[in-house]
Amino acid sequence: MIGLRRALQLLLGIVAAVLSTQLLADSARTSATEDIRQLYHSTWTVRDGAPVGIWRIAQSTDGFLWIATNSGLYRFDGVQFTKFRPAEGVALLSENIIALFAPGTGGLWLGYQFGGISFIRDGKITNYPAAGIFASSSTGFLELKDGTLWTSTGQGMARFVHNQWQQMGPEWGFHGRSVFRPFLDASGTLWAYNGKTLQYLPAGEHSFHDTHIEGKFWGLLADRPDRIWLAGEYDLVELVRVHDGSWSLYPTHVDFSPGFAAQARDGSFWMASDQSGVFRLPAPLPSPSVPVSRGLLENFAAKDGLTADVSIQVIRDREGSMWVATEKGLDQFRPAALSSVAMPLGTNGISLAQDEDGLLVGVKNVRGPSLFRLRDNKLVPIPHSPEGITSIYAEGGADVWLGVTSQLWHMVGSRFTKIPMPEDVNGLPLEIQTMTTDSKGVLWASILGHGTFKLDGDKWTKFKAPDAEHFAVLSIMRDHEGHIWQGFVHNNVAIVTGDTTRTLGPHDGVTAGNILAIAERGDHVWLGGTEGLSYYRNGTIHSILSCSEESIRGVNGIVESADGNLWLNQASGVIFISRDEIAQALADPRHRVTVRLYNYLDGLTGTPVQLRPLPTAIATKDGRIYFAARHELTWIDPAHIASNTIAPTAVVDELVADGHEYLAPSGITLDKGIQNLRFDYTASSLLIPQRVHFRYMLEGFDKSWQDAGIRRQAFYSKIPPGHYTFRVMASNNDGIWSPISAMTPFYLPPTFRQSRYFAALLAAITATLLSLLHKLRLRYATNQVRSRLLERLRERESIAQDLHDTFFQSIQVLLLRFYTATKQLPQDDPARQSYESALKQSELVMREGRELLLELRSEPSREMPHHTTFQQMVEDLQPNTTASLTFEIEGRPRELAADAGREAIKIAREALANAIRHSGASRIEVLLAFSRSHLRVIVRDDGTGIPAEIFRQGHREGHLGMIGMRERARQLGARIEIRRILSGGTAVELLVPAAVIYLAENLPRKRTSYLDLLKF
Known part of the structure; x- marks a missing residue:
């Protein structure tokens, strides 16, 4: 007996140990x-x-x-x-x-x-x-x-x-x-x-x-x-x-x-x-x-x-x-x-709803009961539930509506009741797309291909939307005011209030495409669809735009949590938009929101739902949000999302210069003539390295940081020689940037062609060429002036010869005859005295004519013209007029070239003589302005001015003064302008290039004045 008792005690001890171990295991797994x-x-x-x-x-x-x-x-x-x-x-x-x-x-x-x-x-x-x-x-x-x-x-x-x-x-x-x-x-x-x-x-x-x-x-x-x-x-x-x-x-x-x-x-x-x-x-x-x-x-x-x-x-x-x-x-x-939640084998469609006992999960293509309740992250089948559930609707209470292929079931507690389908619905199989109930408890059900039906008690009636009857109802929702919202294809929405239906379409701002999800929070209603996300507020509809590369498309599930954050189940994954971004978007429809994408890197699995079951996102009472895909069910607990606060360390691994590798480069000197640079860099964020982002900058070349995204290489080509520092920074999967950047200073020396010596040599060659060009231009301009002056000298000699042989000989004969006739008059004849006076005047005219003739035939004077020559000219003409003549010099006076200077003086003399004879002026000014690029001569009076007709013709009838001045200026290579002064009077302005008018040794040393010569 004692042995048996001990054996029983040992057996009980072993059983107790096993049970305690199993309980510990279950407790550990649960906790x-x-x-x-x-x-x-x-x-x-x-x-x-x-x-x-x-x-x-x-x-x-x-x-x-x-x-x-x-x-x-x-x-x-x-x-x-x-x-x-x-x-x-x-x-x-x-x-x-x-x-x-x-x-x-x-x-x-x-x-x-x-x-x-x-x-x-x-x-x-x-x-x-x-x-x-x-x-x-x-x-x-x-x-x-x-x-x-x-x-x-x-x-x-x-x-x-x-x-x-x-x-x-x-x-x-x-x-x-x-x-x-x-x-x-x-x-x-x-x-x-x-x-x-x-x-x-x-x-x-x-x-x-x-x-x-x-x-x-x-x-x-x-x-x-x-x-x-x-x-x-x-x-x-x-x-x-x-x-x-x-x-x-x-x-x-x-x-x-x-x-x-x-x-x-x-x-x-x-x-x-x-x-x-x-x-x-x-x-x-x-x-x-x-x-x-x-x-x-x-x-x-x-x-x-x-x-x-x-x-x-x-x-x-x-x-x-x-x-x-x-x-x-x-x-x-x-x-x-x-x-993720482990799903039954063969799952091909997941429906979600929440009743008073928690989350309900309906599964399609599963034999046996296909309605489950989620307990401790595991699906617990509900006995006697129908097979092949395609849609679920529950308001959070005891009533649950189940859509099954060609069937409708009503669950209250643990009791299931099969509801007959509408009699006027023909064709098999029948799929219930989506369901809701109105404020009176009437069930609204969208039957794919047949429209929307209402079940009041045991009677079905078909709902007819006046403007949207031909559209398929994809989603349906009742808001807090009792309005029934229906989402259709092609950007169409219907709002049913009692017997009144209001339709909204593209012309009202609906841009979400085929409306797959409708959700309400506060004063706004969200509309999600194949093309994006919109919201209805205060009678208008606006679209939500993303500022990042993650676009919002294929939205089939919407949850706005109690704290205002928005969660979207959509084509590329789950998108999170913070409440601050939502608040800005609601306040300003133009605001582009910042989104956070959760995808396979965050544990999201499965193929997105394209049509049904809908909706695919639901929030439970414990704060979790569940997302359904075609075959998988995943969830997230927003209150326990860990953030990565560890900033990455960025490093530059290698610099490759025209194929030559520099490991861990710092303070290196590259070879001359490098054309292509490649920087290989990385960062130490191991949690989700696929989301590590980089930005870099080549100091001395880039003006700002370059966004590299997830790329871990930077390329530069044909940068000029100099000292540079390559910097790179990295951010982890949560956008935390490295506090300091990795730096790689280096020096790219210049080749001989890029050096200062080459630049100085090139500058010297350029200066020499420009100087040679300048001298050639001066020589060309001088030769041109000399040629024109020689041509004029020959013309003057020809004119002088003609005047001597014809005109002056004829005048001399006439004067001799006139002298002979005068001598025949009595000595005391008054007429003889007049004639003798006229003969004396004629001799003076002839003497002046002979002097002019000698001037035409003689070589130009070698006396160098000077600015004082202009002043002397003014002083000589002062006795011939009652007008006040003034002479003024601007700039530093320079020595003038002989031929060009005399021509300029003659033009000035003619202009001054015209002003004295014709202007009737009280004041005549002569200005001589010396500058680096030209000599400016201005003769200005305050007289009556040139008559409009003479100014238009360019000369006075029978007078050649104005014509002569223009011809002399053109032959001199100068510009002359004759203009009327608005306040009264005339101005004659002569502009002679420095290369023409100044002596060579008096030409200014200019850096860019060579182009001025080309203008003349």
């Missing part, structure tokens, strides 16, 4: 935020560029993931794997790296398979060869709370103090030589297995204590001060501090020995297994000494999508992702914003 399969899982294998032969992984302080392999060291930025290449000539001791550690002070420590270690910081390598304590391979590194670095090898342990490694001696009280993977607990105590027992070194002490616990152990995780999870040779064990301060071992029954472990942000315990992938003990972890069995663990192996069953190491990065290194690649597990 955990999500199952391991709900996490977003990404993989990288050799096909994706991942290296083979992974030994260890670690994250450096700048956020990059480093991978130690038997073929070298690799860096991973979430997009590509880059093999480490030293920036300088020092190389790693070996490529077979088996230990890797990233201290909090920065850099990387590496341990090699056959001894020796290395330290890398900023691309520079410090090697510690395989000698002494490093003659054996390193088994691990760790960093104490005071920053002291420790390492272990087959030769013992060493500390890194004052930039030197110091081997731990017997004075430390450690009783072993070969040390395997020491570890730290939560208090900073150092633990190490000495080959026989487990010893520990409290923080701040210099002597190890012995636990006298025998066995080979290595530390995995210290989740609390009184417990350490250890890996034994065959199983997972707990090291627990008991009441007297000593430590005791408690074995588990997980039946495997983890290689590495890490704790996730949610408190769950992840373990790497060399046979079955990765295991996860959900949070909260059981209390110390409580039995832990394999049933508590979640497992994720190759059959679930892990890259291999042999997992080597598991770590948590700074953004919360869990990384698992396997023998075939790399896996990432991270929380997803959206979680």
Whole structure:
């Protein structure tokens, strides 16, 4: 009997232990935020560029993931794997790296398979060869709370103090030589297995204590001060501090020995297994000494999508992702914003509604009951529900309407009633597109291809919309005032109020296309469709426009939460628009909203719904929002969306100049004549690297930052020589930008053709050519003037000869005859005195004529004209007029060329003589203005002015003065202008180019005046 009693007690104890373990498992799974399969899982294998032969992984302080392999060291930025290449000539001791550690002070420590270690910081390598304590391979590194670095090898342990490694001696009280993977607990105590027992070194002490616990152990995780999870040779064990301060071992029954472990942000315990992938003990972890069995663990192996069953190491990065290194690649597990609900096999259409007991889910193409209630994120079938549900409608109370192919069902509580379809509806099968009830409880149902019907009691009547009868009703909704809203195809909406129907179409501003979703919140109604989103407010309709590259299209589900945020289930995923953006859009229809897209990267799965079941989005009482796709159902909890506050670190990996690579470039000098530059850059945001955005700027060339999007390269071509700095910044998946930019200064030297010397030489050649051109132009202008003067001299000689041979000879004969006749008159004849006086006057005229004739035949005077010549001319003519003559000089006087100067004086004399003879002026002014480009001569009077007819003809009848002045100016290469003054009088202005009028040595030195010569 005693044996039987003991046997029964033992059996009951075993049953109790099993039940308690199962209850713990269920409790853990229920309390955990999500199952391991709900996490977003990404993989990288050799096909994706991942290296083979992974030994260890670690994250450096700048956020990059480093991978130690038997073929070298690799860096991973979430997009590509880059093999480490030293920036300088020092190389790693070996490529077979088996230990890797990233201290909090920065850099990387590496341990090699056959001894020796290395330290890398900023691309520079410090090697510690395989000698002494490093003659054996390193088994691990760790960093104490005071920053002291420790390492272990087959030769013992060493500390890194004052930039030197110091081997731990017997004075430390450690009783072993070969040390395997020491570890730290939560208090900073150092633990190490000495080959026989487990010893520990409290923080701040210099002597190890012995636990006298025998066995080979290595530390995995210290989740609390009184417990350490250890890996034994065959199983997972707990090291627990008991009441007297000593430590005791408690074995588990997980039946495997983890290689590495890490704790996730949610408190769950992840373990790497060399046979079955990765295991996860959900949070909260059981209390110390409580039995832990394999049933508590979640497992994720190759059959679930892990890259291999042999997992080597598991770590948590700074953004919360869990990384698992396997023998075939790399896996990432991270929380997803959206979680999925497991759907029955064969699901092809999901209907959503909410009654008084929670969320109802109708499933199409599932045999048996197809109405489910969601409990703890699992679908629980409702017994006796109809099969093949295509639509559901519930107001939140007890009444639920179910549309089934060619059937309508009414559910109240747990009782289902089949309702006959309208008698005048022909054709099979019949599909109920959408349903609602009016304020009187009458059911409105849109039957595809037949229109909208109303069910009042057991009587069906067809609703006829006056202006929209020929359109198909896709969506329907009752607002808080009792209006029935119906959405049609082709931008048409109907609002039914009692017996009155108001239709809205494209001419009223409806632009959403085929209206698939209608939702109300406050004073506005949302209209979502194939072409976008609109809202109805205060009798008008406006469209919502996006300011980002994410367009709003294919909207089939709308939820505006109580806090004013808007959620849309649409073609490219789920779109979130904040309440602030919505408020601005409602206040200003022209405002373009900023949207946040949730897609497959956030856990959204499934094919978007194109027609039905509708609607595809619903908010539940607990604040979650559910989104239905064709085959999948996902949900999001807006109150618990984690944001990534870790700003990425941007780095410039490489500068490629015309094919020449510069690793980690900084302060380099490029070769001369470089035409094409390429900058390769990246950033250390591993959570969702596909959403890392970049902007860059080449200081000295770009005037502003360039938006690169997700591109990780920048290209420049044919930039001028000079000093430049390339800058790049990055933002993470939540738009947090790196606080500082990565900088790469460099210098592009000029080629000889781009140098200052070449520019100076070119300037000298140009100046010489321009000077030569100037001299040629002067010579040409001088020759032209000389030719014209010689031609005039010949003409003058010809005229003088003709005058002498004809005119003057004839006049002389006439005067002789007149003299003879005068002598025949009596001496006292008064007429004789008059004739003799006329003869004397005639002799003076003849003498003046002979002088003019001699002037025509003589060579031009060599006396140089001067500005005083003009002044003398004015003074000589003053006695011939009662008008006041004034003479004025502007500018610095210059010496005048002989021929051109005399011509200018003659033109001025003629203009002044005309003013004296014809103007009747009281004041005549002569202005002589010297400038760098020309000589200006102005003769201006205040007389009666030139008559309009003479001014129009250009000369006075029988007079050649004006004509002569123009001819002389044209031959001189000058410009002359004769104009009337509005206040009365006439002005004659002569403009002579400097190259013509000035002596060569008096020409001004000008930078651009050569073009002035070409104008004349």
